[in-house]
Amino acid sequence: MCGIAGVARAGASGVCESTLARMAHALIHRGPDGHGVWADEHVGLAHTRLTVIDLVSGAQPLANEDGQVLVTYNGEIYNYRELRRQLEARGHRFRTTSDTETIVHAYEEWGDACVERFIGQFAFAVYDRRRRRVMLARDRFGVRPLFYAERAGSLYFASEVKALFATGEVPAAPDLAGLDEVFTMWGARAPRTPFLGVRQLEPGTIAVWERGRLRVSRYYALDYPEARDETPDALERLDALMRDSVALRLRADVPVGGYLSGGLDSSITCALASAGSPHTLRTFSVAFEDPALDESAFQQVVARDLASDHAVTRIGAGDIARVFPDVVRHTETPVVRTAPAPMYLLAQLTRERGITVVLTGEGADELFLGYDLFKETKVRHFCLRRPGSHARPRLFDRLYPYLGHGRAGEMWRRSFLDAGAPSDPLFSHLPRFVSTARTKAFYSAETRAALTGVDVVDELRQSLPAAFARWSPENRAAYLEMTTLLASYLLSSQGERMGMAHGVEGRFPFLDHRLFEFAAALPTGSKLRGLKEKEILKRWARRVVPPSVTARHKQPYRAPDAPAFFGTGQPEYVRELLSESSVRRVGLFDPAAVAGLVRRAESGRVTGFGENQALVGILSAQIWHDTFFRSAAVPAPARAPAFPSALGAAASAA
Amino acid sequence: MSQVENQQVSERVRRYVVDNFLYMQPGYELTDEDPLLGKGIVDSLGVMELISFVEDELGVQVADTDVTEQHFGSIGAIARYVERVRAAH
Numbered sequence: 001m002c003g004i005a006g007v008a009r010a011g012a013s014g015v016c017e018s019t020l021a022r023m024a025h026a027l028i029h030r031g032p033d034g035h036g037v038w039a040d041e042h043v044g045l046a047h048t049r050l051t052v053i054d055l056v057s058g059a060q061p062l063a064n065e066d067g068q069v070l071v072t073y074n075g076e077i078y079n080y081r082e083l084r085r086q087l088e089a090r091g092h093r094f095r096t097t098s099d100t101e102t103i104v105h106a107y108e109e110w111g112d113a114c115v116e117r118f119i120g121q122f123a124f125a126v127y128d129r130r131r132r133r134v135m136l137a138r139d140r141f142g143v144r145p146l147f148y149a150e151r152a153g154s155l156y157f158a159s160e161v162k163a164l165f166a167t168g169e170v171p172a173a174p175d176l177a178g179l180d181e182v183f184t185m186w187g188a189r190a191p192r193t194p195f196l197g198v199r200q201l202e203p204g205t206i207a208v209w210e211r212g213r214l215r216v217s218r219y220y221a222l223d224y225p226e227a228r229d230e231t232p233d234a235l236e237r238l239d240a241l242m243r244d245s246v247a248l249r250l251r252a253d254v255p256v257g258g259y260l261s262g263g264l265d266s267s268i269t270c271a272l273a274s275a276g277s278p279h280t281l282r283t284f285s286v287a288f289e290d291p292a293l294d295e296s297a298f299q300q301v302v303a304r305d306l307a308s309d310h311a312v313t314r315i316g317a318g319d320i321a322r323v324f325p326d327v328v329r330h331t332e333t334p335v336v337r338t339a340p341a342p343m344y345l346l347a348q349l350t351r352e353r354g355i356t357v358v359l360t361g362e363g364a365d366e367l368f369l370g371y372d373l374f375k376e377t378k379v380r381h382f383c384l385r386r387p388g389s390h391a392r393p394r395l396f397d398r399l400y401p402y403l404g405h406g407r408a409g410e411m412w413r414r415s416f417l418d419a420g421a422p423s424d425p426l427f428s429h430l431p432r433f434v435s436t437a438r439t440k441a442f443y444s445a446e447t448r449a450a451l452t453g454v455d456v457v458d459e460l461r462q463s464l465p466a467a468f469a470r471w472s473p474e475n476r477a478a479y480l481e482m483t484t485l486l487a488s489y490l491l492s493s494q495g496e497r498m499g500m501a502h503g504v505e506g507r508f509p510f511l512d513h514r515l516f517e518f519a520a521a522l523p524t525g526s527k528l529r530g531l532k533e534k535e536i537l538k539r540w541a542r543r544v545v546p547p548s549v550t551a552r553h554k555q556p557y558r559a560p561d562a563p564a565f566f567g568t569g570q571p572e573y574v575r576e577l578l579s580e581s582s583v584r585r586v587g588l589f590d591p592a593a594v595a596g597l598v599r600r601a602e603s604g605r606v607t608g609f610g611e612n613q614a615l616v617g618i619l620s621a622q623i624w625h626d627t628f629f630r631s632a633a634v635p636a637p638a639r640a641p642a643f644p645s646a647l648g649a650a651a652s653a654a
Numbered sequence: 655m656s657q658v659e660n661q662q663v664s665e666r667v668r669r670y671v672v673d674n675f676l677y678m679q680p681g682y683e684l685t686d687e688d689p690l691l692g693k694g695i696v697d698s699l700g701v702m703e704l705i706s707f708v709e710d711e712l713g714v715q716v717a718d719t720d721v722t723e724q725h726f727g728s729i730g731a732i733a734r735y736v737e738r739v740r741a742a743h
Contacts (some may be wrong), residue, residue: 410722415691415698435697441678596677605674608699 002060003027003048003500004072004124004146005158007167008134010212015044019167024048026166027159027641028076029330030500036060038070043127044634045072045136046163052076052252052357058098065093068129069104074159075144076507077102078248083117089196107135112206115219119248119512123201125157133210141363141511142190142203145496148214149198155209161198166626170198172628176447179366179588181456182618183439185429187488190461191216194333194624200305203487209300214529220513222482223467224475224520230536234526237518245512246272256507257282257355259346260310261557262298264534265361265370265511267545269509273359274306275544283308284358285352286342289316293558298549305546315342320564321571325623329384330501331493332628336436336613336619339559343498351502358499362490363510366481367519369474369527370536370554375399376416377428377477378528392418399531424465426457428477429484433457438610439617442593460484474524483600500581561612562601565619578623586625663712664733670707671729675700686730691723701726708732714739 007015012189016307020037024046024320028035031048038045038061047060047170053076061072077083080099083106088094092105099120106114107126114136121143126135136157138146148157156164164170172195178194181187188241191199201207204220231237250256250273260272273283283303288294292516296312302566303310320341327341330332350358379399394411420430443451460480491508509515519527522536529535538550565574578598580591600606601615664686675695676682690696696704704726705716714736725735 411691411698411701411726414723415701418692434694438697590678592680593678596673600674600677605703607703608697610697610699 002050003030003054003159003163004070004074004123004125005163006044006048006127006134006156008043008127008155008157008209009041010153012041013540014041015039017044019169020044021048022166022168023158023163025071026163026613029503030159032503034059040129040134043129045070045125045127047072050356050505051383052254052505053080053097053099058100059095060100062096062098062100062104064104064108070127070129071100071103071107071124073103073122073124075120075124076249076251076505077118077120077122078251078512079117079119081251112208112217113219115206119514121508122513123159131210133208134209136201136209136423138201138203138205140204140450140513141482141491141506141508141516143491143496143506143511144443144619145492146201147193147198148201148207150214151197153212154310155214157274158260158498161193162628164198173197174588174625174629176450177454177456179621180440180454181488184433184437184456185434185460185484185488186336187484187493188333189456189484189488195628203483215292220521221465222479222516224471224479226472226475227521227523230523230526234522234536235540238536239543241512241515241518242268242509243272243276245509245515246359247276248512249507249509250276250355255279255282255354255357257284257350257358258308259283259350259358259506260285260299260302261310261359261361262295262302263361263555263557264541264545264549264552265364265510265536267302267361268364268537268541269359269361270302270306270308271544271545272509274308279304281308282353282355283310283312284346284353284355285312286346287312287314288342288559289314290560293560295555295557298552301546301548311353313342314418315345315559317567318569318571319345320559321569324565324620325573325627326501327498328620328623329627330497331620332497332624333493334617334624335489335493336338336439336617336620337494337555337559338525338561338616339493340498341564342559343494344501347502347504349377350504356503357505357507359509360495360506361510362495362506362508363486363516364537366478366486367510367516368537369478369524370534370537371481371483372399372554372556373428373432374474374477374528375531375533376431377473378531380416380419380427381422381473383417386510387417395531416483422473423459424475425468426480427442428473429480430457435610436613439614442589442597442614442618444587444590447588472524474528475520478520479502562606562615563604565615566601566604573623575617578619582622583618586622588621595620660733660737662727663736666711667707667729667732667736670704670711671695674703684729686733687728689723689727690729693726704732708736712736 024035027048031050033051034049045061050462061070063070072163077099080102081104087105115137116337121139123146124134125145145159147161156170165172173196175196178188178192179190188194190202193200205218241280264319285299287296308479320338327344381393396413420427442450526536543548583589583591583594708714
C-alpha cells in the first residue's frame with residue numbers, strides 16, 4: 001500500500017517538481033520504500049511506495065508501452081494475474097510483474113469501465129495524455145482513501161488531506177457541516193470531509209477531469225436482492241468464496257500476517273491464511289490491562305490452535321493518551337472513540353516485527369448482521385408493533401446483559417422505543433445518532449449559528465437510493481452501516497489510517513465484492529436467526545475454527561475513552577487543550593460547557609456513551625484544529641525536501 | 655414529609671440534574687414536570703445515575719420495580735417518590 005498525489009491544470013501552466021515532492025513528502029509514512037514524481041505541462045503525479053508486489057520493477061508513477069497512459073496507484077488488484085493473461089492475449093506488452101501495470105493496460109483496453117473488472121481495494125489516478133483527461137477511482141467499499149479539491153482551474157488529489165495542503169495552493173479551513181457529521185455518524189460521509197473545499201471520492205465511484213471540469217459517476221452500487229430461502233448449496237458457495245478471497249489476498253512478494261482479535265471474524269481470516277500458506281502465520285493482537293476490555297484468553301486459544309507466531313501489544317494506563325495526538329494527525333478528523341489508538345500501537349508492533357501486510361476481519365459484521373445494532377433494530381420493531389406491552393421490552397435485558405441495566409428496568413427499556421418511528425428510513429441508526437449528537441450540546445454559539453439550517457441526518461435520509469425502501473429492515477440497517485460507520489470511520493480512522501501511520505497494509509477478505517453480493521442476497525434469517533447473529537457464517541466456520549470460537553458471545557472491540565485521559569500521569573496537552581482559554585481560542589465549543597464535562601471526568605462520573613464520546617470528540621477536535629489550522633497545516637519546508645525526483649518507469653517511455 | 659422538606663428534595667434533585675446533565679445548556683428552563691427521558695436530558699445510563707443519587711444522597715432505597723416513569727420521569731416525580739418512600743418508613 002502506498003500514497004498517491006497529483007495536480008491537474010486546466011491549462012498548460014505545469015506542475016512544479018517541488019510541489020509534487022512536497023505532496024509525496026507528506027505521504028512518506030504510507031510509502032517508506034520509495035517514491036517517484038512525474039510531470040508534463042498539464043498534470044503532475046506523485047507516489048510513495050510500500051513494496052508488496054514486484055519488489056524490483058514496480059516503481060510509480062508507471063506508464064504503458066508508449067508512455068501515453070500513466071498511473072499513480074494505492075492498493076491491490078487481487079486478480080491482477082488473471083487480468084494480465086487476458087490483456088496479454090489481446091496484445092498488451094507488460095514489462096513488470098506488478099499489479100500496477102495491469103491498470104494502465106486495462107484502461108487502454110476497457111477505458112473507464114476497467115474498474116468494474118478489478119477485485120481489490122484501490123485508489124488511483126490514471127492520466128490519459130492523448131485525451132488530456134485524468135480519471136480518479138476508488139474501490140467499492142472505501143478501503144483506500146482518495147481526497148480531492150478544485151481550485152482556480154486546477155484539480156488536486158491525494159491519499160491524505162495533508163498532501164493537498166502541502167502544495168500551498170489548497171487552503172486549510174474546517175467544514176462545520178463535516179464536523180457535524182462526525183458528531184452524528186462518527187465520521188464525515190463522502191463526498192464531504194471535515195475540511196472546507198476538500199472532498200473525498202465516494203466508494204464505488206470514479207471521477208473524470210477533462211477540460212477543467214470534474215464529473216463523478218458511480219460504477220458500483222450496494223444492493224440487497226434478498227432471496228426468500230437459503231439455497232441448498234449456500235454453505236458450499238460461502239466456503240468457496242471465503243477461501244478464494246483469502247487466497248487472493250495472500251498474493252504478495254512479502255510475508256502476510258494476520259490481526260487476531262479473538263473473535264470469530266479474525267479467527268476465520270487467520271485460520272484460512274494459515275491453511276493457505278506453507279509458512280508459520282504471524283499473528284498480532286491487542287491486549288488491555290483492563291480485564292473488562294481484554295480478550296487475550298480468546299486470542300491465545302486461536303493462536304495455539306493455529307500454532308501461529310503470536311505477538312501482543314499491551315495497552316496500559318497512559319498508552320492511549322500518549323499516542324493520541326499522532327493518531328489524530330493520521331485520522332485527519334476528530335473522532336468520538338479512542339479505539340483507533342490501540343490499532344495504531346498494533347500497527348507499530350506489526351511493523352517492528354517485520355510484517356507490512358496483514359489480513360483482518362472487518363466487514364463480516366456488516367455482511368452477516370453481526371452487530372448488536374441489528375438485533376436491537378429487530379427488537380425495537382417487535383416492541384413497537386405492540387406499544388403497550390411490558391413483556392416485549394424485556395428482550396433488551398437479554399440483548400445487553402453486560403450493561404447492568406437490570407435496575408433501570410422499564411425506563412431504560414422505554415428509552416430504546418422513543419428513539420424514532422419505524423417508518424423512518426433511518427430507524428435503525430437514530431439511537432446511535434442521537435447518542436453521539438450529545439456532543440453537539442457543547443457547541444459554541446458561533447458553531448450553532450454557522451450550522452443553522454444544516455441537518456446532516458436529513459441529508460442522509462435524502463441520499464438513500466430508491467431501492468432502499470424495498471429492502472428488509474435488517475438490510476436497510478446493513479446498508480446504513482456499510483455507508484456510514486464502515487466507510488466513514490471503521491475502515492478509515494480505525495483501520496487504514498492506523499496501519500498506514502506505520503506503513504502496514506490491511507487486507508479485508510470479507511470485503512471482497514463477490515462475498516458481499518453473496519451475503520446481500522441471503523435471506524435475513526440466514527444471517528440473523530432470532531437474536532443469533534451471523535448464523536450462516538458460524539455454521540460454515542465450524543469447518544475452520546475451534547468450537548469455542550463459534551460459540552463465544554460477541555464482545556465488541558472497545559478501548560477506554562474518557563478514563564484514558566484522566567487520572568495520574570495525565571499528559572499536559574490534555575489539560576491545556578481542554579482549558580477554557582484553549583477551547584475559547586479554537587471556538588468550536590463552549591468553554592463553560594466543556595469545563596463542566598471536564599469536572600465530571602475528573603471525578604470519574606463520565607460513564608455513559610454520550611459523555612465519553614463528547615469528551616473524546618472535543619479533545620480530538622482541539623488536537624485536530626491545532627494540527628491542521630493553527631500553523632501551516634503541513635509545514636512547507638523552506639526548500640523542497642532532499643529526495644531525488646525519480647521519474648520511474650515513465651521516463652524511458654515518454 | 656412537610657412541604658418545606660419536599661421543596662428541599664425537589665431543589666436538590668434539580669441541582670443534581672442541572673449540574674450533571676444540563677451543565678452544557680446553562681440557559682435551559684427545566685420545569686418540575688418536564689420529562690427527563692422524553693426531552694433527552696438523561697439517557698438510559700443517566701437513569702442509573704439518578705437512582706444512585708436518590709439512594710446515596712437522599713437515603714432512599716429504590717426497589718427495581720419502582721424504576722418507572724411515574725417515579726423517575728421528572729424532578730417532580732422523583733421528589734414525590736422520595737416523599738412517599740420516606741413516609742412509608
